[in-house]
Amino acid sequence: MKSALIPFAALVRDTFSEAFARRIFWGFAGCSTMLLAFLVFIMRIDVVAGALATITIFGRAMPTTDVEGLVHQTQSVIAMAMYFFGMALSVFASAGLVAAVFEPGRIELLLSKPVSRTEILMGRYVGNLLVVAANVVYLTAGSWIIFGIKTGMWGVGYLLSSLFTIFIFAVLLAVIVLVGVLWESAAVAIMITFGIMIVTPILAQKDSLERLLSSEWSRDLLRTLYYVLPKTSDISVIIRHLILTEPVDSWMPVWSTALFGLVVLGAGILHFRRRSF
Amino acid sequence: MPDYAIETENLTKVFRTRWPRRELTAVDNISLRVPCGSTYGLLGPNGAGKTTFVKMLLSAAHPTAGRAVVFGRDSRDPAARAPIGYLPENHRFPTYLTGWGMLDFYGALSGMNAPDRKRRIPELLHQVGLDERAHHLRLGKYSKGMLQRVGLAQALMHAPKLLVLDEPSDGVDPVGRRQIRDVLHALEQKGVTIFLNSHLLAEVELFCREVAIIQKGKLALSGTVLELTSxxxxxxxxxxxxxxxxxxxxxxxxxxxxxxxxxxxxxxxxxxxxxxxxxxxxxxxxxxxxxxxxxxxxxxxxxxxxxx
Missing domain, CATH: 3.30.70.980 (YebC, transcriptional regulation domain)
Known part of the structure; x- marks a missing residue:
């Protein structure tokens, strides 16, 4: 390994070690494994000549004939559960991982090493992102293979959906990093990130909400908040479209959310570089 | 090679709070020179500004005015920290790592490659008096004295030219203190500059050739121990x-x-x-x-x- 990469690789590896020492990530992996086991052993799908013969859950036959629709719906449910529930779990676990770096007695030692501050922060960011990505890919790829083997359907829409889940986590992690650098508090990071996760689906209903607002400035404020903040709800719709192999209306939610993430991460790095510990 | 391991010029740190608006001058215009190969003690009562001074040397805190230079390089340059080994006072080492894992991590942060780390780790753990059992024990199970020893080993991983130690024998029993002193004496013989920040004045007197006393952020006194105590x-x-x-x-x-x-x-x-x-x-x-x-x-x- 090139010597310049050794410290960065060590920082990423350290984040993995710390994540594995925290049981919440094992809890995430455990939930994924249980779901995969459910798909393997409990849900039985018999396909005859490309059409569904029977689907059995806990030994009970379910009334359906559309194999493609069934697989897509099931994949949608898993993807949405992972997107919202898995994301909440990941935010909860990651907030502590980021804040831990700034603990007095730990940060001074890290900063005393011949590593730039940007590298220290990015090492933790990338490490944390990879831990969550590993969990997401494990569940998505695992269930995709199981569905593929059981039904012969190997559409990539479901696999692509995991990239969007990882993407939205990367954006929320940028918020956690910024809050961590500013206040060194896991609790505040969780509150603010959960706040964004709760508020943005409401903002996504801006067209309906605008009709309820009487003043122009409040409508402007609503629109500004919608365009500035990440569009978690709109991206979940894009994921659903991808899985159901439907066309995506607009990619604006993706690029504007990416822009938000970049600005927030940049602000976190800038503040970290200027801070005294 | 420069003559001084550490040089500070009018180094000042003012902490400001926005609300309520307050200012605290932790380090006030300190100019200090630590010759290469010397054993230097930094003394001062609690709150005198010693730790802030050390943090500025390591660029953990940014100076409000003045500058700190380590072996001729500005301390803000990450490369200036390459020859420094540091043991903080109230360290919080990652408890999920073993003694071996911790040295491996901090060694890698210092840019050491894997074979060098693998060779150096058992050598150092033995040198600071940690037996085989401790190598693969999580740091969460270590006693205070064991943590100090592994902390010292961490500071020595990349064979630094300057060792900055904050209360190195804190929590260590008398036998351990002697061992630590022996390790430091051996390093002194090899020409390593040792910058010691300690409250144990007898220990500083025994080990350091030069000292500086900081009082209320200002440099109150500096010189060789022999001069000052004669x-x-x-x-x-x-x-x-x-x-x-x-x-x-x-x-x-x-x-x-x-x-x-x-x-x-x-x-x-x-x-x-x-x-x-x-x-x-x-x-x-x-x-x-x-x-x-x-x-x-x-x-x-x-x-x-x-x-x-």
Missing amino acids: GSGYRLEIAGASESLETELRGRARTAGSQNGFLQLLFATRADANEALDLARGNNCEVETFGRTRSTLEEVFMKTVEGE
């Missing part, structure tokens, strides 16, 4: 002096007194002390002690911080 006179202690001799000697001495049957005399100059010694020997007196008066570093420290 007194301003000469002491003669004798027994068996006749009444007439005692009167004469008391007349020549700056101060005089008696204790446990000994006449204790203090002279201003070496010549006066030697004349008195000749006189005492000529009168068959027994000489108990003769030499230059010395203060302990603790006395120097107390005088400095109490403004005497």
Whole structure:
């Protein structure tokens, strides 16, 4: 390994070690494994000549004939559960991982090493992102293979959906990093990130909400908040479209959310570089 | 190679809070030079600004004014920290790592490659007195003394040219302290500059050649331990002096007194002390002690911080 990469690789590896020492990530992996086991052993799908013969859950036959629709719906449910529930779990676990770096007695030692501050922060960011990505890919790829083997359907829409889940986590992690650098508090990071996760689906209903607002400035404020903040709800719709192999209306939610993430991460790095510990 | 391991020029750190609006000058205009290969002690009461000073050397805190230079490089340059090994005072090492894993991590952060780390880790753990069992024990199970030892090993991983130690023997038993001192002496022999920040004045006096005392953020005193502790006179202690001799000697001495049957005399100059010694020997007196008066570093420290 090139010597310049050794410290960065060590920082990423350290984040993995710390994540594995925290049981919440094992809890995430455990939930994924249980779901995969459910798909393997409990849900039985018999396909005859490309059409569904029977689907059995806990030994009970379910009334359906559309194999493609069934697989897509099931994949949608898993993807949405992972997107919202898995994301909440990941935010909860990651907030502590980021804040831990700034603990007095730990940060001074890290900063005393011949590593730039940007590298220290990015090492933790990338490490944390990879831990969550590993969990997401494990569940998505695992269930995709199981569905593929059981039904012969190997559409990539479901696999692509995991990239969007990882993407939205990367954006929320940028918020956690910024809050961590500013206040060194896991609790505040969780509150603010959960706040964004709760508020943005409401903002996504801006067209309906605008009709309820009487003043122009409040409508402007609503629109500004919608365009500035990440569009978690709109991206979940894009994921659903991808899985159901439907066309995506607009990619604006993706690029504007990416822009938000970049600005927030940049602000976190800038503040970290200027801070005294 | 530069002459100084550490050079600071008017180094100042002011902490400001926006609300309520307050300012605290933690380090005030300190200019200090630590020669390469020296053993240097930084002393000061709690809150004097020692830790902030050290943090600025390591670029963990940014100076408000002035600058710190390490081996000729500005401390803000990450490359300036490559030759530094650091052991913080209230360290919080990652408890999920083993002793081995921790050294591996911090060694990698210093840019060491895997084979070098693998070779160096057992060597260092042995050197600081941690046995085989401790190598693969999580740091969460380590005692305070074991953490200090592994912390010192961490600071030595990449064979630094400058060692900055904040209370290195804190929580270590007397045997461990001796071991740590031996390790530091061996490093001193190899030409490593050692910058020690400690409250244990006796330990600093025993180990450091030079010291600086910081008081309320300012540099109050600096110099070699020998210079600072050497007194301003000469002491003669004798027994068996006749009444007439005692009167004469008391007349020549700056101060005089008696204790446990000994006449204790203090002279201003070496010549006066030697004349008195000749006189005492000529009168068959027994000489108990003769030499230059010395203060302990603790006395120097107390005088400095109490403004005497």
